[in-house]
Amino acid sequence: MKRTPARRTSARFTPGARTGVAIVSVALLLTACGTSQGGGTTEPTEAQTALGAMEGSVSLLAWPGYVEDGTNDPEVDWVSAFEDETGCTVTSKTYGTSDEAFSLMKTGDYDVVAASGDASLRLVGAGDVAPVNTDLIPNYEGIFDFLKMQSWNSVDGVSYGIPHGYGANLLMYNTEVVTPAPTSWDVVFDKSSAYKGAVTAYDSPISLADAAVYLMTHQPELGIENPYALDETQLAASVQLFKDQRVNIGEYWSDYLKEVQAFETGDTVVGTTWQVIRNSLAEGTPAEVVLPEEGATGWSDTWMIAANAKSPNCAYAWLDYIASPEANAQATEYFGEAPSNAGACDFTVNPDHCEIFHAGDADYAAQIWYWSTPIAECLDGRTDVKCTDYSDWTTAWQEIKG
Template sequence: MNPTTRPATLRRLLGVAALTCSLALVGACGSDDDSGGSESSQAIEELGENEGQVSILTWPGYVEDGSNDPNVDWVTPFEDETGCQVTSKVYGTSDEAFNLAKTGEYDVIAASGDLSLRLVASDEAAAVNTDLVPNYEGIFDFLKDTEWNTVDGVNYGIPHGYGANLLMYNTDVVKPAPTSWSAVFTDASKYAGKVTAYDSPIYIADAALYLMKHEPDLGITNPYALDADQLDAAVDLLKEQRQSIGEYWSDYLKEISAFQTGDSVVGTSWQVIVNAIDQPNIEAILPEEGATAWNDTWMLSSQAENVNCAYAWMDYIASPEANATATEYFGEAPNSEAACELTTDPNHCDTYHAGDEEFSEQLWYWRTPIAECLDGRTDVTCTDYSEWTAAWTEIKG
């Protein structure tokens, strides 16, 4: 399928809103259990009869029932197979999803790494017994038991699709071909007014990753774990970059347009955007420093009223057939080799580096910055997302 035919599904708008509580302050996020053994950490041991319905909170493009495009429907086969009628609610930001999840109106939640652990910390996510999800076994091993879907050995979800934030550039203008993120940082002035960057505080992690590789004396070992001095260094780099930025983007359509007109010639992008532009002079690479990225997780609400149908959905969407259809439609890497064998585009998984563990090891999947340093340091306090949000406002001016 041509990516340009699905405008609604790509409006992921992965920008993350201000974070109001950190995982280090679980009590402030709604947990009254000081023992660390809340009921939500105890996964069910067996399933019962399907309840006949399931409510899903989701990113756009993840739960398609034909209403957006009559030719795009993987919900109806699920309903026919299980008897679970699907209702879904689309959200635009992780902060919005967090607030919606707290209402208890949803059984299953599709969560990126900046949301998943917030749900766990606030006891809004229930542990998942992967033995009750037969299709879990076929998922790529490197997506399992990760820092964004597993806590203290307890699994809280089923991995879905994933993708990297790439460096996209116009080959007619950006010469020689870049190999490093320096094209948008230290060398950005060469393309002043035509540099673009993702419009979100989480983009600070991209600057931190660059500094981690080029200024080791700063001591950055995880781009989501920045103490005050490290955050200041990232902010300084982004303020310098700001002088060359033509525009920040969060709407993929605007980035497509800017590259097509030449208003932007270099900046952060996604593979699906490169595909949508489909011009020989627009290319994208994974720079030598690696990149930030996302991997989404299907999570079970701790307030789920339809647990059996929720498990049925998590197993179904992890199946090779459904996962291939959903991830190809959205524009990301599927979660299993079997799914790769079922994509309509035989090159889809090669294009998105699905199953390429070496490629994945170069990615820093989104995490929510919290005061308790994610890199394991205990001698300092790290900056949390509220501080990143304030810094981003300062950067943009």
């Protein structure tokens, strides 16, 4: 996936989490993911048991907008306070897609990575990240419970990181063209021909899970229980839905600014979006968003520590700091997503930020399936069938786009 930070003055998002997802064992995950995703050791690293002296520096790899030190905007800086408190000088690099992050972590140049769910299990399976001892991170206690120990940030009851922020992949529509107001994803799938040439979809293999969520309701005979755990038949059905949609697509999007422009000009009238995109539209643009009745996919990003981090103590210090109410509020509001720490709601610039984003709303959260890396060992717990993995999804997405 690729994301760009929102404008601070209007950054808002709708969050959610899916609980009860099966957690696979370390051994099975490494077998299923380590070999198929290309490289890395398959020997799990032990979690750190105690903190030592700070090393004086820490190298971070993150989405744009996650590590702001005032360089981009003098008024946007949560890094300097960390450096002053810990003595750990921060160097950082941004990346544009989860695939890029996965590749960069193999260089060994980074102590910490902020990974989305379509990369986190690949990093675990490749042996590129280490288990995280949450006892060494006091601010972990303030994280919403429904974000902890989920399939995208833990394996076999072992934590592999600290939740950062989260959001939902919503349906946006032009209120003058798409009438009546849609309540289902059918307007971009089975009924997309009504908007031929003006439909959009997020440009990533993980988008196949959007089709799977739709099929869970409309083709229950497929037996999909988890949109990231698809056997060959289930994946084929999801792929076919996107192939049927393809003729009606105006353009796929990965840069949110391009989708903003497309909705403002009317070139796009319906498709997948984020709340921050709706909030960034020019005043008067006839567009609204909805969480469809089938539910939706979403993301919950995780701060993870490199298996061979050169500065593990500063890395732990960063994970604790960025999970603090104050820093978590700054980072997630700036980017345009819900905070992971309940206490962050007291520190947002917009006092309505958490309400607008449904932060901490477990009922709303239950409608969302967070991105998780598809692996051969089915995430829904099935053992009588082999599931398709991320490489299968990548191949399928390339076939869809042609």
